[in-house]
Amino acid sequence: MSAAPDDACARVWAALESLTDPEIPVVTLRELGILRAVRATPDGLEVVITPTYSGCPAMGQIEDDVRATLDAAGIPARVVTQLAPAWTTDWMSEAAKEKLRAYGIAPPHTRPAPDVSVMRFMRRPVADAVSCPHCGSSHTVVSSQFGSTACKALYKCLDCQEPFDYFKPY
Known part of the structure; x- marks a missing residue:
């Protein structure tokens, strides 16, 4: 490598900054x-990518x-797929969640910290309502646990009647 490692890594980050997801082209x-x-x-340089789920x-x-x-940027680097730690929707930026909503996909809910108390096993979990990305209504229902891709569920808004994907939290 002719450039200092920090400079070379910064060049890679800059080159990849606007590279979008092939399935959701509005988010990087x-x-x-x-x-x-x-x-x-x-x-040499390595770029580490982690799939949203192992079968993506x-x-x-x-x-x-x-x-x-x-x-295209003239940067030699290896691409490494790393499965552990497993990807989580906690790694999504707030900007990504807003872009998903604007694109018509309900972003994942923030996952609460795990409750390991004994009481947890005695009560049923209450799912948060998924708001429609089109009209904002929380009057929605699950149509299918799998939407356009396995990482999304298909919902329908009962107010505006529009179907939409919900990016499932992991």
Whole structure:
């Protein structure tokens, strides 16, 4: 590497900053938390990506897009898929959640800290209402646990009658 490791990593981050998800083109891989790290190793630069779930069919395309973007910028780097720790919707930026909503996908709810008390096992969990990204109503129902992709559920708004995807929290 001719550049200092920090400078080289900064160049990679800058090159990949606007690279969007192939299934949701309004959010970047970084905003979704899929683009995990850029690191300088003795063998060169590595870009670490983590799938939203282990069977995500878009990962091949995401890896190809990262490689093509780096090649176009003249940056040699390896792309590494890392499964652990597993991706979580907690890694999504607030900007990504707003972009999802504007695009017509209900963003995931923030997950509460786990309750490990004995009382937890004695009561049924209460699901938060999923608000319609079109009209804002919380008068919605699940149509299917799987939407346009496995990481989303299909909902229907009972007020505006529009179907919409809900990005499931993980």
